[in-house]
Amino acid sequence: MIRISDLTLPLDHAAEAIDPAICAMLGIAPDRLLRVNMVRRGNDARKKSAIKLVYVFDVEVEDEAEVLARFPGHSHIRPAPDTAYRLPVVAPEGYAGLRPVVIGAGPCGLMAALILAEMGLKPIIIERGTAVRERTKDTWALWRRHQLSTESNVQFGEGGAGTFSDGKLYSRIKDPRHLSRKVLTEFVKAGAPDDILYEAHPHVGTFRLVTMVMSMREKIEQLGGEYRFQTRVRDFDIEGEGDARHLVGLHLVSTKDGSESYLPARHCVMALGHSSRDTFEVLHERGVFLESKPFAIGVRIEHPQSWIDTARFGQCAGNPILGAAAYAISHQASNGRAVYSFCMCPGGRVVAATSEEGRVVTNGMSQYSRAEFNANSGLVVTVDPGKDYPDEPLAGMAFQRQWESLAFTAGGGDYCAPGQKVSDFLAGRPSEGEFGAVVPSYKPGVKLTDLSLCLPPYVIEAIREALPVFGRQIPNYDHPDVVMTGVETRTSCPLRITRGKDFQSLNTRGLYPAGEGAGYAGGILSAAVDGIKVAEALGVEVLRG
Known part of the structure; x- marks a missing residue:
């Protein structure tokens, strides 16, 4: 196969135009083109009056060697890479060793469990929340009735935080082994749309993620994996000192009835997610090596999606191939802070994402169609240990909790979120009265107030400086009626469970920190890829070590 990249065609090109364009690029007659596979489709919208589609194809041609010989060292015509995934080890038939444990059923834990199951190691998956269907009901209870379940919500439960996101x-x-292809292929097998295999910015959306997660669970169970929902790790049983410290078991507690149990375990993938604060506290108490790391906090900002579409695509706005427009913007503020968009959700909504009582946290979500009225994005500012809070492993969590609690109070104390119009935010006055051209989507509701009540002064200062800058880049970004909703604090984990080259904890063998909660990923795909890497390392340790 030959990989062709950077092949451009007009936005409105006919499907029949692709094969001739490939033949022209390769300099071959049409009858020598045997098979075409689309690898990637993006767009070049720098010139809005003439938006182009940009393709990558893998093609099979007659006498491939002769064609490649005519393009030595060509950056856009070269042999297609081998993207097939191969397990590094497989357990022998009848293997009966101690089963590995995966803590967390988010994208990282899901892919780790799948790889371990494909190796024949029959993992046990521990998930403190509920299965995804029940979890959806629990999540809607907060959004519709102000009722929070602290163990089954946007953060906790099958599918992880990514289930209630833009997907x-x-x-x-960096992905030299094409592990992301393994992730996307498994997602398609589980019911995700085929276009995630080639769209430059693929997404799934919440409803499709729900059914996809269920399908992958069934596959893991068929391979011998076992799920234990509504089960939380209460403590880690660790023996030895120094280099001899190692995991021997897990103390578990049912989040349904409080009953306790013990699970012998010597190999455990810790795919905890960024909000498992109580588990981080236990790990710290047990002396597992943790370190603080930077993250970001801020608000969710909403605009009518039509404004973003027009700003991004001009007269081509609404084209079904382009879909709902996204953006990514950043600004280095004069106070030394970076301000940037985060987790931009076209055609979606802002959602309540707290996992703790008495706190308000916002996040963004959209469905596969991205057809809702508003676009939303995190608008966040960097914060750093040692500068904004003590450089201690758990200090970032305390910092997050402080502002989440203040947001709960500012929002009225019933899980409504505090919000402010941009005009009032820039003027330094509270927002009152009715919403204007932008109506916020957050449920259970938004209370207009002053966001300076629940964000640090340097964050407010940096966002105030950035908004007019972004308004010059995206028309109407700083429109007076645009609404910002607080607070966005869970951009990433505020600590890292540091691991070595063997993917195990620096000071506790048998613990394999993984994904976003360990500080090694950010988002569904990178977390899933990290889950594969950690599972591979665990499998090699068990079967070869």
Whole structure:
């Protein structure tokens, strides 16, 4: 196969135009083109009056060697890479060793469990929340009735935090082994749309993620995996000192009835997610090596999706191939803070994402269609340990909790979120009265107030400086009626469970920190890829070590 990249065609090109364009690029007659597979489709919208589609194809041609010989060293015509996934080890038939444990059933834990199951190691998956269907009901209870379940919500439960998000499946991670292809292929097998295999910025959306997660669970169970829902790790049984410290078991507690149990375990993938604060506290108490790391906090900002479509695509706005427009913007503020968009959700809504009582947290979500009225994005500012809070492993969590609690109070104390119009935010006055051209989507509701009540002064200062800058880049971004909703604090985990080259904890063998909660990923795809890497390392340790 030959990989052709950077093949451009007009936005409105006919499907029949692709094969001739490939033949022209390769300099071959049409009858020598045997098979075409689309690898990637993006767009170049720098010139809005003439938006182009940009393709990558893998093609099979007659006498491939002769064609490639005519393009030595060509950056856009080269042999297609081998993207097939191969397990590094497989357990022998009848293997009966101690089963590995995966804590967390988010994208990282899901892919780790799948790889371990495909190796024949029959993992046990521990998930403190409920199965995804029941979890959806629990999540809607907060959004519709102000009722929070602390163990089954946007953060906790089968599918992880990514289930109630835009379902974005792209990442900037380096991926020389094409592990992301393994992730996307498994998602398609589980019911995700085929276009995630080739769209430059693929996404799934919440409803499709729900059924996809269920299908992958069934596959893991068929391979011998076992799920234990509504089960939380209360403590880690660790023996030894120094280099001899190692995991021997897990103390479990049912989040349904409080009953306790013990699970012998020597190999455990910790795919905890960024909000498992009580588990981080236990790990710290047990002396597992943790370190603080930077993250970001801010607000969710909403605009009518039509404004973003027009700003991004001009007269081509509404084209079904382009879909709902997204954006990514950043600004280095004069106070030294970086301000940037985060987790942009076209055609979606802002959702309540707290996992703790008496706190308000916002996040963004959209369905596969991205057809809702508003676009939303996190608008966040960097914060750093040692500068904004003590450089201690758990200090970032305390910092997050402080502002989440203040947001709960500012929103009225019933899980409504505090909000403010941009005009009032820039003027330094509270918002009152009615919403204007932008009506916020957050449920259970938004209370107009002053966001300076629940964000640090340097964050407010940086966002105030950035808004007019972004307004010059995206018309109406700083429109007076645009609404910002607080607070966005869970951009990433505020700590790292540091691991070595063997993917195990620096000071406790048998613990395999993984994904976003360990500080090694950010988003669905990178977390899932990290889950594969950790599972591979665990499998090699068990079967070869």
